[in-house]
Amino acid sequence: MDELANKNILITGASRGIGFDLAELLDQKGCNLLLHAGSDLGIQRLKEVFGGSDRHCFWQADFSKPDMLAVTLQETLQFFGPLAGYVNCVGLRVRRPLNLLNVATATEAFVTNVVSHLEVVRIITRKGLFAKGLSIVGISSIASHIGSPGVSIYAATKAAMESANRCLSKELFTKGIRINSIIAGQVNTEAYKELMQSKDSQVDLVLDRQYMGLIEPRGVAAMCVFLLSEQSQYINGSSLPVDGGYLV
């Protein structure tokens, strides 16, 4: 039996991209999944794919409104049970030059990508709401390590999440909780396809540097599985790259 079978795992941002592939992978491993999406459409998609199993639950919440998360998440967890894992795949991808980076856009990105993540971590790490050995994983990006024009706020939010996770690893280890980040390279998701559609140039400069090519979401999901499992018991507060060689 798989080590992760019957474990309760929360995936936020599960309706597409890395989160969705991770949900499929963990479903196959026999996990009980609490699947989050922000939109009606996202929740609908998750219910269509995973609703057939009574092992899984769904949580709809708007990560741009962190004040609202506590009530609905606590309610859902009372029903779902204590968590053994939480993987945050939410990432509002803001691409805009500085002259159009207004306060509202910057704030929304920071709140969605950082503040809400911290709020979820705060709620699920309270006594009684987590299972022994809870492992938390945040999906970050190469953008937070190598500068590129047009993504300053996105890169800043991901760097902020990583450094918050690093600090929290030292706060939470006394509870037996681990927390890490994954530095994902350019991943072949729907969001990536949309991005390339909207770009003026069809040449993706990231791939010049990411010499192993575009990463399939499964590749990042596999790292999540490793970090959720006890095999990674000595890894804490780290940012581990799944970057196709980009950072080398």
Add this chain to the structure above:
Amino acid sequence: MKTHQEIINLLEDALELDTNSLTMDSVLADIPEYDSMAKLSIIVLSDEEFEKKLSGEQMRAFATVGDIVRFFAAG
């Protein structure tokens, strides 16, 4: 609904050009400020001010300021 002149002023602002430095006939290839970040600004403006998704293909089809203005002004 914005007038052509208002849209031109919006573009000037996004590209950090002096007011009234662009006309409908200005050729984009001749504007040094029309670089990749300027193009990204136009995509953001399109989305935000005009609620229009601007594809890379449409972007490449623009030859003059007028092409962009007419694209934004069309209902």
